[in-house]
Amino acid sequence: MAAEDAARWHRSLKAPTVETFDLLSDEETFNDGANVGGVTRERDALSEESEGENDEDSQLSFWEEALNAEEEAGELFDNDGACTLEEALAFRKRLRVVGEDCFLAETVEAGTISAKKLCTAFGIRPPFFLEGQEDEAFYPLLGLGICRELQKRVKLPQYNTVDDAVSLLKKSRNIIVLTGAGISTSLGIPDFRSKGTGLYSQLENLGLSDPQEVFDISLFREDPSIFYSVAKDILPSSKKFSPTHSFIRLLQDQSRLLTNFTQNIDNLEGHAGILPEKLIQCHGSFATATCIECGYNVECAKIYHDLKAGKVARCDRCIQQIRQVKPGSKRKRSSNGSSGSRKRRQSYEDSTDDEDDDIAVAGVMKPDITFFGEDLPKRFHDRLLEHDRDLVDLVLVIGTSLKVAPVSEVVGVLPPSVPQLYISREPCSHVEFDIDMLGNCDTIVTELCRRAGWDLQHEMIAENSSIDVQLQEGYESRFSFKIVDT
Numbered sequence: 001m002a003a004e005d006a007a008r009w010h011r012s013l014k015a016p017t018v019e020t021f022d023l024l025s026d027e028e029t030f031n032d033g034a035n036v037g038g039v040t041r042e043r044d045a046l047s048e049e050s051e052g053e054n055d056e057d058s059q060l061s062f063w064e065e066a067l068n069a070e071e072e073a074g075e076l077f078d079n080d081g082a083c084t085l086e087e088a089l090a091f092r093k094r095l096r097v098v099g100e101d102c103f104l105a106e107t108v109e110a111g112t113i114s115a116k117k118l119c120t121a122f123g124i125r126p127p128f129f130l131e132g133q134e135d136e137a138f139y140p141l142l143g144l145g146i147c148r149e150l151q152k153r154v155k156l157p158q159y160n161t162v163d164d165a166v167s168l169l170k171k172s173r174n175i176i177v178l179t180g181a182g183i184s185t186s187l188g189i190p191d192f193r194s195k196g197t198g199l200y201s202q203l204e205n206l207g208l209s210d211p212q213e214v215f216d217i218s219l220f221r222e223d224p225s226i227f228y229s230v231a232k233d234i235l236p237s238s239k240k241f242s243p244t245h246s247f248i249r250l251l252q253d254q255s256r257l258l259t260n261f262t263q264n265i266d267n268l269e270g271h272a273g274i275l276p277e278k279l280i281q282c283h284g285s286f287a288t289a290t291c292i293e294c295g296y297n298v299e300c301a302k303i304y305h306d307l308k309a310g311k312v313a314r315c316d317r318c319i320q321q322i323r324q325v326k327p328g329s330k331r332k333r334s335s336n337g338s339s340g341s342r343k344r345r346q347s348y349e350d351s352t353d354d355e356d357d358d359i360a361v362a363g364v365m366k367p368d369i370t371f372f373g374e375d376l377p378k379r380f381h382d383r384l385l386e387h388d389r390d391l392v393d394l395v396l397v398i399g400t401s402l403k404v405a406p407v408s409e410v411v412g413v414l415p416p417s418v419p420q421l422y423i424s425r426e427p428c429s430h431v432e433f434d435i436d437m438l439g440n441c442d443t444i445v446t447e448l449c450r451r452a453g454w455d456l457q458h459e460m461i462a463e464n465s466s467i468d469v470q471l472q473e474g475y476e477s478r479f480s481f482k483i484v485d486t
Contacts, residue, residue, distance in 0.1 A: 082120035085474045091121040092149055100146055108135075108142070115142045122149050123429055152432045153416045159434040160477040162469055166451045168419050172394035174258040175251055178410055180400020182424050183244040183441050184266055186460065189234065217373035221292065224312050224364045231307045231367070234265070235286055243458040244398060245272035247445040250456055252278055259388050261380070263400060263407050265369040282380050282407050284369040291315035293363020303365050318362035376406065384410060395420040399441045402428050427478065439481035443467055447481060 083091065095103045108115050115138040116126050122145030130137050159168065169175075181189070213219050213226075220227050249272045251257040260279050262269050267285040270276075286307075290297045296317040303313035370376055395411060395418055402408040411420060411431055422433040423444050437444045442460065447467045449456040465483055472478045 081117060083117060088121040088123075089474060091118065095146065095149060096154070100150065103146075108139075115139055118142055119145055122146065148430065152430070153412060153420070155432045155477070156417070156419055156434045159419055162435070162437065162448075162479055163451065165421050165435045165437065166448055168394050168421065169256075169396075169448060170452055173256055174388075174391045175256050175394045175396055176258050176388055176392045176410075176414070177248050177251065177260045178395070178397045178400065178407070179244075179248070179260065179262045179264060179269075180398070180402075180424075181264060182399025183242055184264060184268060185399075186242050186244075186440065186442050187240060187268075189266055215369075215371050217371040220366065220371060224366070228307070228312050229310045232310055235304075235307050239268075239271040241268045241272040243442040243456065243460050244445050245269060245274075246458045247449065247456060249273050250449070250454060254454075258392055259383060261384070261407065261410060263404070265367075280377070280380050280383055282370070282376055284367075284377070286367050286369065288368045289313070289365045290368055291318060291363040292366050294318055294321075296363075297368075298365070300367055303367075306365075307367070313365040315363040315365055322362060381406075384413065389414060392418055394418065396423070397421070397428070397431075397433070398423045398445075400424065400428075401426065402431060434477065436475075436478040437481060438472070438479065440483075443483055444481045 091107075098106070107113050107118060115135050116130075119126055119138055119142050122142070124141055124145045126138060126141070130141075159165070214230055215227070245268055248257065248260055248269065252260075252274060257274075257278055260269055260274050261282055262279065263282050265281070265283055265285045267281070267287045269279050269281075270285075270287070286300045288297055289300050289303055293315060294317060296315050298316075300307070302316075306313035392414055395414055397411065397420065400407075401424065402411070414420075420431075420433045422428055422431075422436045423438075423441055425438060425440065427436055427438060437448075446456060446461055446465075447469065450467075462483075466485075468482050468484045470480050470482075472480055
């Protein structure tokens with residue numbers, strides 16, 4: 001990585017943000033001045049194409065939805081007027097072989113396919129507000145799709161089968177394991193984004209404009225009760241960990257694990273025995289909590305009952321200091337730097353009127369998880385850029401859709417010559433992995449260990465279970481794993 005590129009990436013290591021929204025807001029991504037059929041791919045083109053949309057946020061959300069259609073590729077490719085999966089794969093391959101200019105010349109410019117239909121080949125669902133428009137109106141969106149495709153890491157052609165994945169695991173000695181919520185769902189801990197069952201789906205009844213606001217630091221400072229009302233749903237109720245956690249521990253015990261970068265905040269990696277020097281908790285964890293008023297730090301066990309009860313936990317040290325203040329003196333209430341809605345904050349403050357006066361003005365305890373709007377730990381980028389990048393020989397991504405930056409950018413920062421394997425329920429279409437293994441994470445790692453001859457011990461692994469592995473139609477290196485009755 002060039003020094004300038006590394007510095008730019010390093011500067012971006014702020015609080016988690018949704019990747020697609022970064023794409024829409026990052027001018028460099030648009031390659032200013034580049035054209036598709038004579039239409040410039042610039043941010044201004046986006047606003048010009050949606051006349052009548054007075055709300056900028058709504059407009060961006062429409063484009064974001066169109067760009068995110070690839071996540072439901074099966075449904076997209078089944079629609080009338082869309083490319084089939086086979087056509088989409090062929091178009092993507094052709095783009096890389098001949099380059100952007102030649103590709104456009106032999107498709108859209110030659111009239112062999114419309115820009116609207118070609119958009120679907122790159123996982124883009126044409127937005128409703130472009131219906132009835134001339135085909136040229138779809139050029140900017142097509143340009144975005146082509147840019148995104150060309151920025152993807154190129155799959156290494158020598159790795160295609162599950163046995164190839166096993167061989168890579170057995171010969172590697174410096175494996176980066178990047179994990180997400182999918183490695184804990186078998187324990188009853190919900191992930192964030194699954195439709196219907198994910199935490200964000202469950203939070204839609206809170207009346208927030210975006211369920212992710214629950215983890216927004218500004219909103220927490222205004223009204224911590226919103227976070228505390230849902231904390232019990234993501235707080236692990238025990239120290240039990242999954243077979244996938246045991247698999248990562250097995251890699252460590254065999255001296256194969258370089259680093260486990262986890263986006264999870266349940267601290268189950270630590271319970272599974274992953275050593276602190278091998279573990280980077282990118283988004284923090286529930287292990288400790290800190291007062292946002294005075295900085296007092298405690299083990300989260302101290303506020304566990306409040307978390308489980310959905311009650312805002314207050315700082316014991318603040319309370320003690322307040323009680324030592326002379327009678328009649330007043331303590332200035334801190335706004336914690338918040339500039340958000342006074343109405344929401346007033347509502348929260350009014351709710352404390354019946355509580356003990358000391359508690360009402362004491363600082364709020366915030367679990368040490370990284371909220372939107374907070375920096376990621378410095379150790380995250382130091383470990384990745386200054387240590388792991390030169391040592392890694394295999395990347396294993398498990399149980400994450402890689403939707404949240406900057407953790408989603410890790411695979412792009414690492415050398416493209418290093419093999420990358422993907423394990424999760426659903427494919428990650430915006431990253432080109434060498435081998436995709438889809439299904440229950442516990443099932444997949446169990447089968448990988450069986451083929452490797454490794455003894456993966458865990459009470460949740462059924463004895464003598466049979467796992468069916470099938471190559472998905474239309475792909476050369478994407479497999480589905482499923483337990484079958486015997």
